[in-house]
Amino acid sequence: KQKSLQKIINVPATTLDGKEIQLDININSQNDVDFALSYDLSGVGLFRSEYLYMDRDYFPSEEEQLKAYKNVVKKMGSKPIIIRTLDIGGDKQLDYVTFPEEDNPFLGYRAIRFLLDQKDIFKTQLKAILRASAMGNVKIMYPMISSIEEIRKANYILEQAKEELHEKGYDFNPNIEIGIMIEVPSAVAIADLLAQEVDFFSIGTNDLIQYVLAVDRMNEHIADFYEPFHPAVIRMLKQTVDAAKANQIDISVCGEMAGDFNATSIFIGLGIHKLSMSSQSILQVKERVLSIYEADCKQMIDEILLCKTSQEITELVKKMNDKTN
Ligand code: PEP
Ligand code: MG
DSSP states (O other), X not given: OHHHHGGGTTSOXXXXXXXXXXXXXXXXXXXXXXXXXXXXXXXXXXXXXXXXXXXXXXXXXXXXXXXXXXXXXXXXXXXXXXXXXOOOBTTBOOTTSOOOOOSOGGGSSOHHHHHHHSHHHHHHHHHHHHHHTTSSOEEEEESSOOSHHHHHHHXXXXXXXXXXXXXXXXXXXXXXXXXXXXXSHHHHHTXXXXXXXXXXXXXXXXXXXXXXXXXXXXXXXXXXXXXXXXHHHHHHHHHHHHHHHHTTOEEEEOSGGGGOTTTHHHHHHHTOOEEEEOGGGHHHHHHHHHTOOHHHHHHHHHHHTTOOSHHHHHHHHHHHHHHHO
């Protein structure tokens, strides 16, 4: 299948009625970028920086991080690169940090909560990202935001990082864009307020689905309850998109759902025109984009928003997809 898809590698991802969809990749390391280049992608929608911190014995220094970020920037040229600050905790641990014993690590000491507690580690990372921003189109994304205060506290540390770099005479982009992951239900509920504080949203469906449906994303015993097409999930997507549009900020999706070609028509219908996914999914999603009309997706969403069950939504999506196959 992948082989027969090779012929669309250089075809722009545009719907049959001319809507251009930006397809980005999620990367875990600087080495994943080569794929992006061979596939002519628009950018890096999610650089999971935590992998830089894993598989080693100590926190990476500012210089070590800078080197890794710079490698990505050099390869991507002027294409956008969204670097997510360290999202550790939950399922991802560091061997050299003693994390607290937690009954519910996914509800615990994780991501932005860890960073705001470990300010020096956070600031070191921000400095490395800032310095990389002097060389390309680098953006910062904070993980697991659940309140306005977290953004303000993080931005305060960012300002300190900028000042320290400035004093040392290092170059950086002073207007670097700041975005947040939308992956906690409280963030969706206040998306209209959060949108006034940041430059972009990226929806992390992996965590958002787990939190909104109260289904552990790692627990196979309840995997059937993990339903991306649950009406609650669709409503949350819609609410987030509406808040982003009303405030004219960028919106994308970077969870696994973005790489599910069966969900592509839902995103386009909702008005999401940027999707970031793991490299294996790109061509299949592109193939789907090339075979649908944006107008049909919009019409389908109107119907989907009236559905009462996941099953009804799944059937509508299937009907639409069958039509295009
Ligand atoms: C997500 O939660 O959807 C996401 C993209 O982040 P991660 O999978 O790294 O938690
Ligand atoms: Mg997440």
